[in-house]
Every structure is written in C-alpha cells, then in structure tokens.
Amino acid sequence: MPTDFVTYLSQINNAVIAENGNDLAYLLRPTSPQGKDLVKEFRNPTKQTLRRFEGAIMSPWDEIAISYVLTCSHVARKRPGEAFKEHSQLVSSFFRFFTENRGWTLPALFSILRDLRDLAFDADLHAKYNDEKSEAMEEAARIIAKAFSNCITDRTSPPDQSRKWGIYYVVGLILKCYFRVKRISLAKNILRALHANDIPPLTSYPRSHQVTYRYYIGMLNFLNEDFEKAEEELTLAFYHCHTGAHSNQERILMYLIPLRIIRGHLPANELLDRFPVLKRLYMPFISAIRKGDLSGFDRALDAAEHTLLGLNVWLTLEKAREICMRSLFRRAWIASDKSTRMPILVFYVSLKISGIEITLEEAECFVANMIHRGYIKGYISHERQMVVLSQASAFPKIADRQAPFSYMTL
Structure with missing residues (x-):
C-alpha cells in the first residue's frame, strides 16, 4: 500500500520515540519505496506548499521530513544539484538532534552521510558534463567533518551507547571525499584529531569500518612514499575485507600487488x-x-603508461624493472654453470640478447648497481673485467633483501 505523507510523519515519529536507528535510516533513504510514493503525492512540492506540515511532529523531525520529500522530488526529476542542497539541509537539521542523543542514531547518521556523498558525486558529475562549476563534494566533506566532531566529542553517553562508535565510518567517508576532489592534504587535520582523542582501539569497531580506514591510511602512506607502512595497512585491509566484496578487494590489490612485487613476492x-x-x-x-625479459618489461610499461600514471603506480612498477634485470642476470649465471667468476661480458651479452642496447661500461654499472642494492652478492674486479660472486648465495632471495623500499624514494 502506498505511503502518504501523514503516514510517513507518523513512521518517523514512531522510530524516534522507539529509538530505532535502523528504521530511521530506512525512512531517510531517498531510494526507499516511500520516497517514490511521496513524489507521486506531491507533484511539484516546495518549502512553501509543505510548510503547513510544520509542527505536525516534534522538531527537527518535521523539517527533516519536509527536506526528505524535496530531496526525493529533485532526485526523481534529475536535478542532482538541487537534491544535494536539500539533502544538506536535512543533514544539518539531523545534527541538531544527533548532538543531544546517544549512539542509537548512528545507523541513521551513516545512511544520510553516505547519501550526501553520493548526491555530491552526482551533482559534480552533472555540472561537469554541462560545463558548470560545482563544489558539492568539497561541501560534503565539510558537512561530514562536522559529524566527525559530533562523534568524537561525545563524553556523556555510556561507553556502549557512545557516538564515538561512529568515528571510523565517518572518517572513511571524509577520506573518500578528499580523495575524490584531490584534497588529500586536508586529511592531516582529521587524523591529528583522531589520534589526539581518547577513543576505543580500531580493532573494536566493525570490520567494514576497519577495512575502509586501513585502505585510505595505506593509500595516504603510498602517496607520501612511506611504502613500508602502506604495504602493512593495505595487507591488513585485504585480509580483513569481506570475501564477497570483490570490487573492494580489487581496489586494495591494485596498489598492494606492486608493493609486494618490490618485496619479491609475485x-x-x-x-x-x-x-x-x-x-x-x-x-x-x-x-x-x-x-x-627486460625489453618485454619496457614494452609493458609503455603500453600501460596512461593507466599506471592515473593510478599513481607507474614509478613503483618502474622500480620493479631492477627485479626483472636481476632475473636476467641470474639466468646468465645459471647458464654459466653457476660460476663464482663471471666476465662482465656475459652480463653485457645477456642484456644485448634481451634487446637492451648498451655499452660494456654501462653493463658494468648495471652489475655494480645490482650488487649495491643487494640483488647480487659479490664484487667487481674492474681491472680484470670480472665479477666475483659469493659461493654461498650469489643471488639472494629478493624477499630476504633488507629494506626493499629504501631506494624507491631516491
């Protein structure tokens, strides 16, 4: 049976009185069935035409219900910019209630903030294709940051009902907004506030909150070239990610795989x-x-350059070229019966066969670089043009190499 606005107001009121956060979240979601029913009831609603319903239920829920109808109407009529603005009003009204209540409201908070971000994305995309200017996503980040402050400053609720249990979900949404608008530096303020307050440990929060947070912390470290910390966070994010969340796993692996390759794990x-x-x-x-196959590696870099640059992983994979060269030199060593004394000419010829046009002096430099970075154990006798290799482990396992990321930022 279709839901009319009077019934909708009653449902909102009942959910608030019963402190049922999940029902409230459902009732405030523009994609829920009652949204379409209300759009049909009010053909062209405005603030003025809906003002007669003010005071029908306790404040601010009368205002929230009116904003909900207007948001649904704008969405149905494909006006994403107006939908975002109206939903922003709904969120602001919700904050007046949220700051005075306990954690039962968190499901509704999560729902309206997620919708706020989605509507901001639609608004910016619509503006872009119509050659218009829109900063909806930045505005969404500012609004969501207020929710973060409201969560983290809850010092009166009992521990099990604290708004602090919403912190990491809200932080995840803020970071998503910052990454979307490429304002990643703004994350420092949020993370500084996060670490300066007394909150439960991350492992106490729902796993989905942990995964999102670790992913973005891993990405921040990746972009700041702290690759060791990035690998640690992304690894934890991947192993804690729900097995059915295929797209999330793929997003994590997009950056984790290059880091693992540098470590020597294919x-x-x-x-x-x-x-x-x-x-x-x-x-x-x-x-x-x-x-x-060095030349094959170079061809792959050229072919995928645009994609890799867009993902910010081109430089990481370019560093993995050294691992490919190490494989080539190791094959030359095996072909030489694993001799402990190998002429530099052998490595030079292996490079030539692989399609790399260089001089003998350049080949010697490559071998010296391999030794310096721990890929080969030995030394070069320049006078005799000979490489003297260790008897025990001429080509140590890449995974055993100390500080594998130490040369990536040079």
Whole structure:
C-alpha cells in the first residue's frame, strides 16, 4: 500500500520515540519505496506548499521530513544539484538532534552521510558534463567533518551507547571525499584529531569500518612514499575485507600487488584469475620478471603508461624493472654453470640478447648497481673485467633483501 505523507510523519515519529536507528535510516533513504510514493503525492512540492506540515511532529523531525520529500522530488526529476542542497539541509537539521542523543542514531547518521556523498558525486558529475562549476563534494566533506566532531566529542553517553562508535565510518567517508576532489592534504587535520582523542582501539569497531580506514591510511602512506607502512595497512585491509566484496578487494590489490612485487613476492595465478582487470594490467610485468625479459618489461610499461600514471603506480612498477634485470642476470649465471667468476661480458651479452642496447661500461654499472642494492652478492674486479660472486648465495632471495623500499624514494 502506498505511503502518504501523514503516514510517513507518523513512521518517523514512531522510530524516534522507539529509538530505532535502523528504521530511521530506512525512512531517510531517498531510494526507499516511500520516497517514490511521496513524489507521486506531491507533484511539484516546495518549502512553501509543505510548510503547513510544520509542527505536525516534534522538531527537527518535521523539517527533516519536509527536506526528505524535496530531496526525493529533485532526485526523481534529475536535478542532482538541487537534491544535494536539500539533502544538506536535512543533514544539518539531523545534527541538531544527533548532538543531544546517544549512539542509537548512528545507523541513521551513516545512511544520510553516505547519501550526501553520493548526491555530491552526482551533482559534480552533472555540472561537469554541462560545463558548470560545482563544489558539492568539497561541501560534503565539510558537512561530514562536522559529524566527525559530533562523534568524537561525545563524553556523556555510556561507553556502549557512545557516538564515538561512529568515528571510523565517518572518517572513511571524509577520506573518500578528499580523495575524490584531490584534497588529500586536508586529511592531516582529521587524523591529528583522531589520534589526539581518547577513543576505543580500531580493532573494536566493525570490520567494514576497519577495512575502509586501513585502505585510505595505506593509500595516504603510498602517496607520501612511506611504502613500508602502506604495504602493512593495505595487507591488513585485504585480509580483513569481506570475501564477497570483490570490487573492494580489487581496489586494495591494485596498489598492494606492486608493493609486494618490490618485496619479491609475485602474485599467484590463482589470485589473478579472480581479478581479470588486475590480470590484464599486471600479468605482462609478472611474466617479464619471471623470464628476465627486460625489453618485454619496457614494452609493458609503455603500453600501460596512461593507466599506471592515473593510478599513481607507474614509478613503483618502474622500480620493479631492477627485479626483472636481476632475473636476467641470474639466468646468465645459471647458464654459466653457476660460476663464482663471471666476465662482465656475459652480463653485457645477456642484456644485448634481451634487446637492451648498451655499452660494456654501462653493463658494468648495471652489475655494480645490482650488487649495491643487494640483488647480487659479490664484487667487481674492474681491472680484470670480472665479477666475483659469493659461493654461498650469489643471488639472494629478493624477499630476504633488507629494506626493499629504501631506494624507491631516491
């Protein structure tokens, strides 16, 4: 049976009195069935035409209900900019109630903030395609940041009913907004406030909140070239990610795979088979590393340059070229019966065969670089043009190399 506005007001009022956060979240979602019913009831609603309903239920829920109808109307008529503005009013009205209540309101808060971000995305996209200016996502970030302050400053609610249990979900939404508008530096203020307050440990929060937070912290560290911390956070995010959240796993692996390659861990074929997009992107590099095919690695870099630059992983994969070269030199060593004394000419010829046009002096520099960075254990006798290799472990395992990320920021 269709829901009319009077019935909707009653449902809102009942959810508030019963302190039922999940019902309230459902009633405030523009995509819920009652939204379409209300759009049909009010053909062209405005603030003025709906003003007669003010005072029908306790404040601010009368205002929130009116804003909800207007938001649904704008969404139905494909006016994303107006929908975002009206929903922003709904969120602001909700904050007046939220700051005076306990954590039962968190499901509703999560729902309206998620819708706020989605509507901001639609508004900016619509403006872009119509050559208009829109800063809806930045405005959404500012509004969501107020919710963060309201959560983190709750010092009166009992621990199990504290608004602090919404902190990491809200932080995740803020970081999503900052990444969307490329204002990543603004994250410092949020994280500083997060670390300066007394809140429960991250592991106490729902797993989905943990995964989102760790992903964005990993990404922040990745972009700040703290690759060791980035790998740690992204690894935790991946292993805690729900197995059914395929797109989230793919997003995490997009950055985790290059970091693991630098560490010397190539992804298994079984893993890549689960993620065809990642397989198409990274398999050419993985195959080149396994074969020691330097020219193949370079071709893969050129072919995927635009995509890799857009993902900010081009430089990371370019550093993995050293691992491909190490594979090539190791093949030359095996072909020489694992001799402990190898002429530099052998490495020079292996590079030539791989399609790399260089001089003998440049080949010597490459070998010296491999030794310096721990890929080869030995030394060079320049006078004799000979490489003297360790008997025990001429080519140590890449995974055992100390500080594998230390040369990536040079």
